[in-house]
Structures are given as C-alpha cells and as structure tokens.
Amino acid sequence: MTPVPPPDHTPSGASTGAGNAAAQPEVQVMFDRIAPRYDLMNLLISAFQEPRWRRRLVAHARLRPGGSALDVASGTGKVAADLHRKVQPGGRVQGVDLSPGMTAVAQRRYADRPGLTYVVGDALALPTEEATFDAATIAFGMRNLPDYRQGFAEMARSVRPGGRVLCLEIARPRSRLARFMRWWFDRIVPVIGRLAGQGAAYGYLVKSVQAYPSPERIAEIMGEAGLADVTWQGMSGGIVTLHEGTVPAR
Numbered sequence: 001m002t003p004v005p006p007p008d009h010t011p012s013g014a015s016t017g018a019g020n021a022a023a024q025p026e027v028q029v030m031f032d033r034i035a036p037r038y039d040l041m042n043l044l045i046s047a048f049q050e051p052r053w054r055r056r057l058v059a060h061a062r063l064r065p066g067g068s069a070l071d072v073a074s075g076t077g078k079v080a081a082d083l084h085r086k087v088q089p090g091g092r093v094q095g096v097d098l099s100p101g102m103t104a105v106a107q108r109r110y111a112d113r114p115g116l117t118y119v120v121g122d123a124l125a126l127p128t129e130e131a132t133f134d135a136a137t138i139a140f141g142m143r144n145l146p147d148y149r150q151g152f153a154e155m156a157r158s159v160r161p162g163g164r165v166l167c168l169e170i171a172r173p174r175s176r177l178a179r180f181m182r183w184w185f186d187r188i189v190p191v192i193g194r195l196a197g198q199g200a201a202y203g204y205l206v207k208s209v210q211a212y213p214s215p216e217r218i219a220e221i222m223g224e225a226g227l228a229d230v231t232w233q234g235m236s237g238g239i240v241t242l243h244e245g246t247v248p249a250r
Helices: 024-045 050-060 078-086 100-109 148-158 176-195 199-211 215-224
Strands: 068-072 092-097 116-120 133-139 159-170 228-235 240-246
Touching (some): 050 133, 068 078, 068 148, 078 133, 092 100, 215 240
Parallel strands (some): 092 116, 133 159
Antiparallel strands (some): 159 240, 228 240
16 A cells, blocks of 8 residues: 655655656645645746636637537646536536545536536546547646656547547746746746745646656657647747647547
8 A cells, every 4th residue: 555645745846757756645645735725826826827828728629519528637627617618518528636635626616517527536547438538638737647658548548539639738948038937937936835835835846847858758758648640839938838639540
C-alpha cells in the first residue's frame, strides 16, 4: 500500500522525463489543500489570461449540440462546464480528477446541470469506456501526470475515431515578447502563493513547468500515444501552448 503523505507535504515538481516524478497521492493531497482558493489563484497567476485560454481550448474542441466530451484533470470544473454549454441541448460531459477536494467543489458548483458529471478518477486509468466521447481535453493537468504518454493514450482510448484530443498547458516561452510573462511566472507567482499561504504549492507549480517537456516533444509523445495530425500553437507569447490531435480509425 502506498503511504499517504502528510497534509502539509508538497511534491518536488521534478520530472523523470516520461512524467512527473511525484507519487500521485502527493499530488492529490496538495490539490485537496488548495481547492478552496484554486480559481482565484488561477486568475492571479495567469495575469487574468486564464479565461481567454480556456475559451480557445473549448472552441478548438469543435463540439456540437448533442455531442459529448471528457475533461481530464477537471479540477473545480470550469472547462467541463464550458464544454457542457457547447453540447447543449442534449449533450453530456464528464469531468475526471484525482483530487476529491477539487471534485467536490465542481459537484457543488454545477449540481443543477443535467448531463454534466464529475467523478474522482485516475488519468492513467480513466473510468470510461472505449470510443465514448467526441473530444477529450486536459487543461493545466498533463504536467502533473507520472506518465505523459499513458495520459494521452487514455484520452485517445476514450474518444471515438475522428474525435479530438486537446491539451492546454503552461510552457517555457522563448520569444522576446514572452520575457515579461516568464519573469512573472518565475518570480511573481511564488510570491502570490506565499501571500495566499500556499507558497510550497505554487513553488511546485513553477518547478513542474520548468521540468515539463518542450512543445515539440509533447507533440511527439502524442504521436507515440496513437494520435494523428498533431499540431500545436502558442498563446500569450508562448507562455501557454494548445496541442491538438485526432484519434485515427481503429
């Protein structure tokens, strides 16, 4: 049995190359702890850009009324709720997250929406049937997984042939235009975290981004996981990337 970390424990944010080096119970406990302040902190550390990034992700899922979507590492549920609006009337969306604390926030917030469900589950062994959804998304969650390839493979397994798998994630920008955002993320985000009483968790955030593979390597991993026609684009000077792939015919 994997030991449960103490409630004040924070994972290192290091990477093995294949995925996050932290044990999943460590990641779960950390996100349970920050769940009450997660949404406000997302706005602050993104310099209020997070809603715009989220809208781009949802638009690129290309969902239609009556369709279906899966949101992995769903957190407090905002991406899944936005996807749910796109598939109405008659569609359904399932959010899956490792953290019971995060999932509880989402369940309370969106309890009045038929066809929108949130469950606790492992991104590396999703509680889904094969070829069930029109699209699968993950926003700011892939860098927390211990196996990136398996994470993408599970999303691909859950999506029907011709459907889309999308990953929105913080990146390490290299353009001159991105210098401010990189300075903000490396220097200011840890300060904001400390002021909010969650300095260790947001220190982990910075380290996990620094350890995350390049956009080019993530595109390769998606191909290795069985996805076709993989593309990616940067936003806000490259501080965030949106990767997209298609599930081929089986």
